[in-house]
Amino acid sequence: MTAATTAPATPAELRALAAAGSWTGPTAGLFGGYQQANLVVVPQATAYDFLLFCVRNPTPCPLLGVGNTGDPVVTVGDTRVDVRTDFPRYRTWLHGVEDGEPTDLRDRWRADSVAFLLGCSHTFEEPLERAGSRCGATRARPRPPCTSRPARPCRRAGCTDRWW
Secondary structure, three states, X not given: OOOOOOOOOXXXXXXXXXXOOOOOOOXXXXXXXXXXXXXXXXXXXXXXXXXXXXXXXXXXXXXXXXXXXXXXXXXXXXXXXXXXXXXXXXXXXXXXXXXXXXXXXXXXXXXXXXXXXXXXXXXHHHHHHHOOOOOOXXXXXXXXOOOOOOOOOOOOOHHHHHHO
């Protein structure tokens, strides 16, 4: 699953390894104290509706950054991320059906693609582990053993009405 034999020392090194295809494994437990992100890419035609959905639902969809239409580079703070290559693995859907787990998105990126970086639970899992919680994911246990059940529904926005 991962070509690199040792874990990367920094987030920048991880992004470089992922871009080179040398790191394709999970990132859970790698960088406590650093912000990690999930990626959502949608066509420009639905980008505003997804942005509005995130703004109306900041707890489940904490927005870290939004790219410009067609530009695969998103900047968050002083970090520039090429969303086509800098993630170790992607889960992709086409017309609502999962269609693969590629290690880069270069062949799927379109001129009308818009990237959204959303906050990821990996960001706070290390502090939870240090406090004695076993809810966080780790390298040895990449899937969290516990989940939460939402107490309130998400607020809908535009085309997101079709998602339910």
